[in-house]
Amino acid sequence: QITLKESGPTLVKPTQTLTLTCTFSGFSLSTSGVGVAWIRQPPGKALEWLALIYWNDDKRYSPSLKSRLTITKDTSKNQVVLTMTNMDPVDTATYYCAHNKFDYWGQGTLVTVSS
Amino acid sequence: DVVMTQSPLSLPVTLGQPASISCRSSQSLVYSDGNTYLNWLQQRPGQSPRRLIYKVSKRDSGVPDRFSGSGSGTDFTLKISRVEAEDVGVYYCMQGTHWPLTFGGGTKVEIK
DSSP states (O other): OOEEEEEOOSEEOTTOOEEEEEEEESSOTTSTTOEEEEEEEOTTSOOEEEEEEETTOOEEEOTTTGGGEEEEEEGGGTEEEEEEOSOOGGGOEEEEEEETTSSSBOOOEEEEEOO | OOOEEEEOSEEEEOTTSOEEEEEEESSOOBOTTSOBOEEEEEEOTTSOOEEEEETTTEEOTTOOTTEEEEEETTEEEEEESSOOGGGOEEEEEEEOSSSSOEEOOOEEEEEO
16 A cells, blocks of 8 residues: 655745655665656645656656755665755645655645745 | 646536546656656645556556547547546646646546
8 A cells, every 4th residue: 555645844934945855665766667746736726836856866857946946765763854945935835755656645735934 | 938828728517427638738747668658647636646647548556447548649529427525626637758747737527
């Protein structure tokens, strides 16, 4: 059974750095072809893909956010970490992690950016 | 970036009636391996997205057969043969062929 769960702060201040952790089970990031993605969804708006990391440490980023994003993995802990720098109120959203086939998603975590 | 354009934005449907959602991509979604990586996702109110359809027409396990996907190249369709109350939510198409991965703007299905 595959599960993913996001964790991190619910409130960050403008200009701060956001660090989110995706902890998963039921698959391994050491398996060929496997990856974990991050997606966000502002309140009432559409989904937006942010980043994806593969088993071989290949990393892909949304071009519009690439300068602010870093995705890393800890295979032994079954975790993927996303950091986003220089947070702004427009970054307020529910942040999801998902298996790279998008067949399994976490429950999401709402991050609010406000002073 | 590949732009995914969905229509309609909102789709009021009578229970038991069919529904159809269109998704058009700004570029062909046929990958070099011959596959077309077009997914349909359902997001019920207050829930995480759920994949219904992958590679245009392959239904995920547990997805009712009233859902079907079709299309090719740049034009794709999700059909619900008979809408049920549990189908209320927002439906998204997303492409996995080109980087960056992109989603459509969503179609809200509601009961009349």
